[in-house]
Amino acid sequence: xxxxxxxxxxxxxxxxxxxxxTPYLTFIVVRNEKQHDPSGRAAFIAGKKLGNAVWRxxxxxxxxxxCRELGGPWRGYDVIFLAKSNIVRASYSKVLAACDxxxxxxxxx
Numbered sequence: 648x649x650x651x652x653x654x655x656x657x658x659x660x661x662x663x664x665x666x667x668x669t670p671y672l673t674f675i676v677v678r679n680e681k682q683h684d685p686s687g688r689a690a691f692i693a694g695k696k697l698g699n700a701v702w703r704x705x706x707x708x709x710x711x712x713x714c715r716e717l718g719g720p721w722r723g724y725d726v727i728f729l730a731k732s733n734i735v736r737a738s739y740s741k742v743l744a745a746c747d748x749x750x751x752x753x754x755x756x
Contacts, residue, residue: 648711648720651690651727660690660727667753669745671734672710675727676755687720693730706730709739713746721755 651657664675679687691710693703710728720726734742750756 648714649686649688651688651725656725657690657692657727660725664725664727665753667749669742669749670731671737671742671745672731673729674746674749674753674755675729676753677725678723679725687722688725689714689720690725690727691730692727697730697732698735702735703730705735709734709742712739713743716743717747717750717756721750724755726755 651660660675660677664677667674667676691707691714693706693710695703697703698706707730710730714720714726714728747756
């Protein structure tokens with residue numbers, strides 16, 4: 648899975664991306680066919696103000712597992728997974744279902 652690591656690219660995605668919200672996380676999606684590899688990329692962000700290192704690592708592990716299970720990263724899209732405070736407390740199946748519905752409505756999946 649190719650990830651987005653550059654702070655400049657992540658900042659650009661934050662300003663130009665479309666935000667899709669679920670109760671557990673926010674997706675920032677940008678259609679990307681020309682700039683980079685068209686196979687798609689992803690980034691996983693869990694902010695410091697939401698929890699300690701244990702919580703952030705758990706949230707990132709959960710977001711990476713959801714991305715893999717839903718078939719990501721998706722061809723032609725750059726997607727940022729941005730954790731919300733209750734992603735770790737909710738059941739995995741509820742988070743997965745909410746993410747699947749949101750990505751299908753957006754046309755990413």
